[in-house]
Structures are given as structure tokens and as C-alpha cells.
Amino acid sequence: MERVSLNAELRDATGKSVARKLRREGFIPGVIYREGKSQPIRLNRKEAAHFINASAGEQGIVELNFNNGDKKIALLKDIQVDPVDGELLHTDFFEVSMMETITVTVPVIVEGVAVGVKRDGGILQKTLRDIEIECLPDKIPGHFMMDISGLEIGDSIHVKDIEIPEGVTVLSGIDEVLFSVVEPAKVEEEAPAEIEEAAAEEPEVEKKGKKEEAGAGEHSKGE
Numbered sequence: 260m261e262r263v264s265l266n267a268e269l270r271d272a273t274g275k276s277v278a279r280k281l282r283r284e285g286f287i288p289g290v291i292y293r294e295g296k297s298q299p300i301r302l303n304r305k306e307a308a309h310f311i312n313a314s315a316g317e318q319g320i321v322e323l324n325f326n327n328g329d330k331k332i333a334l335l336k337d338i339q340v341d342p343v344d345g346e347l348l349h350t351d352f353f354e355v356s357m358m359e360t361i362t363v364t365v366p367v368i369v370e371g372v373a374v375g376v377k378r379d380g381g382i383l384q385k386t387l388r389d390i391e392i393e394c395l396p397d398k399i400p401g402h403f404m405m406d407i408s409g410l411e412i413g414d415s416i417h418v419k420d421i422e423i424p425e426g427v428t429v430l431s432g433i434d435e436v437l438f439s440v441v442e443p444a445k446v447e448e449e450a451p452a453e454i455e456e457a458a459a460e461e462p463e464v465e466k467k468g469k470k471e472e473a474g475a476g477e478h479s480k481g482e
Contacts, residue, residue: 262332262397263310267291267323270299278349289350291323291333300325300352308347311338320396323352332357332396355396362430364389365400367421367437371408375440381412384439390418390431398426407438415439 270277270288278288286301287308300323310321319335333352340347355361366389375381390403403421410416419433 262320262322263313264322264324265302265306265310266326267300267302268326270301273299282348287347287350289352291331291352291354292336293354302350304347307350311335311347311350314401320355320399321352334361334363334396334399357396360393360395361399362391362393363399364391365403367403367405369438370404370406373407373410373414373438373440375410375412375414379412380443381440382443383407383410384441386436386439387418387431390421390429390435390437392423392427392429392431394427398424400424400427405437410438410440412440412442 267289273288281288281301282304285304287304289300289302289307290297291300310319313319314335321333321335323331323333325331331354333354335350336353337351338347339349367387369383369385373381373383376383392399405416405421407416415436416438417433418429418431418435418437420437421429423429
């Protein structure tokens, strides 16, 4: 996928107060990881937010250009956002080598509307939303697109149905189900019928009781 460049700066100071100060100054605190080691960094908030919004959940590979002249290729590993206003708070990156394969998960995106849903009222079940692959960093697909418009009720799409580009190895089970169309849940009709039947029988029980009471009264008079 396309590589994006971001300016970054190394930093030594860490902590909540430092992070708040960075955000006030228009930066975002972050960390870049490599082989068990971590290096605190800071990024321009607007540039980082634009990159993250553009990647939109896809595997984002980025070239980090540091103020000391170093360049590092990294994958966006994790982000933290404010739960109230959605403001970007923190970023984590994982440094990679362009010569070494890595293992990542890639999202599977649905295209179209299944005929079994549109025409027959079926329900689309999404069992697996992404798959695990192994490849070189520059071979990572942003996503896999699957056209589900031909799915009838009872049909499924499996991992093996995905068109995998050259240089990419799928690690997820090839027989795992991605999407399937199933029949809508049937409304139980027996319960209302049973209630109506019980309601119809109830007065008869009462009538029998009244007849028995009347019979008992006549018998008393006879005594």
C-alpha cells in the first residue's frame, strides 16, 4: 500500500503532565517499538490525525522522518482517542524492516447487498471481519474487498474465496467462514394458539363447577 511520510521528534520526558503539555502545543505523544525496545516520540497533531483518518482502519505503513535525520519505516499499531470528543491523544508505532516479513491482520470489506437479504429477507452474518497474513511491509494490502451480491440464503464466503495478491501468505484457516446469509428467525406461532385454546377451555371448567354446585344443592334439598 502507499507509504505516507510524517515528521517526528524524539523525546525523553514522559508522563501525563508532559503529554498534556505536548497536546497544548499542537503535538501528539507517541511511542515507536522495535524488538522489545521502545522510544517515546512526538508528532504534529494535525498531520497524525490526517494520516489516521485517511487510513480508516486499514493497515497504515508510514515513514517517520526524525529531526535528527533518521528515517524509520513503521506500522501504526494502536491509537488512543478521547471518548467524549474523539480527539487523538496518543499513537503507537511498530518499526519494521522492508527486508523482513511481518504478520498482520487485514480487514475484509463487504461490497454490494446479498440477493438473499435484499430479495428474500435473509440476514447477513459477519463471522470474521479480518484475516491474518504474512508478507513484506510493502506488500501489505490495505484491505480485502469481497462482493457478496450473489449470496443466496444458505450461501457462505470463506477465507479461501479471497483473491490473495502475490507475495502474501494467508495464516488464517482457509475454511473459516467470513460471511453467510441465513434465514430470519421464525416467530413461534404455537404459544399464542395454546393461550387461545386455554382461554376457550377455561369457561367450560367454570360451568362444570357451577353444575356440580347446583347438583349438590338439589341433593341437599332432597335430604
